[in-house]
Amino acid sequence: MTLRRKCNSLNEQEQPCGNWPITDETVCFWHSPNHQEAARQARVLGGRRRRTEQVTQVVFDLNDLTSIEMLDRVFAIATLDTLQLENSPARSRALIALMKTKMDINKHTDLDQRIAELQEVTGEDNDIKL
Numbered sequence: 691m692t693l694r695r696k697c698n699s700l701n702e703q704e705q706p707c708g709n710w711p712i713t714d715e716t717v718c719f720w721h722s723p724n725h726q727e728a729a730r731q732a733r734v735l736g737g738r739r740r741r742t743e744q745v746t747q748v749v750f751d752l753n754d755l756t757s758i759e760m761l762d763r764v765f766a767i768a769t770l771d772t773l774q775l776e777n778s779p780a781r782s783r784a785l786i787a788l789m790k791t792k793m794d795i796n797k798h799t800d801l802d803q804r805i806a807e808l809q810e811v812t813g814e815d816n817d818i819k820l
């Protein structure tokens with residue numbers, strides 16, 4: 691049995707950090723005095739990334755990233771963007787792939803609906819996720 695080493699530092703909530711320590715150190719990347727500047731830059735980049743994700747989510751009207759409606763919205767965006775490209779064999783292949791994907795989404799949605807209807811009739815309550 692191998693015991694997993696953990697960072698010796700505490701997090702902002704004064705709880706044990708729990709991250710993997712850097713090789714030959716007792717603390718993780720985030721708590722290492724030898725990596726303070728790199729950790730600061732990583733935090734800045736992470737913040738920018740999260741802000742960019744939020745802006746992208748608003749711009750593309752993607753409210754619930756886990757819903758079927760979101761899949762439909764992403765499919766519509768991808769299809770419209772692809773249609774705006776110059777006509778080429780690559781664009782045709784991309785459109786065919788998009789259509790196949792949409793057909794798969796529709797098939798799964800239809801099956802989920804049918805299963806839900808059957809469960810309603812039989813009284814079963816098994817939750818099936820995609």
Ligand SMILES: [Zn+2]
Nearest residue numbers: 697707718721
């Ligand atoms: Zn740590």
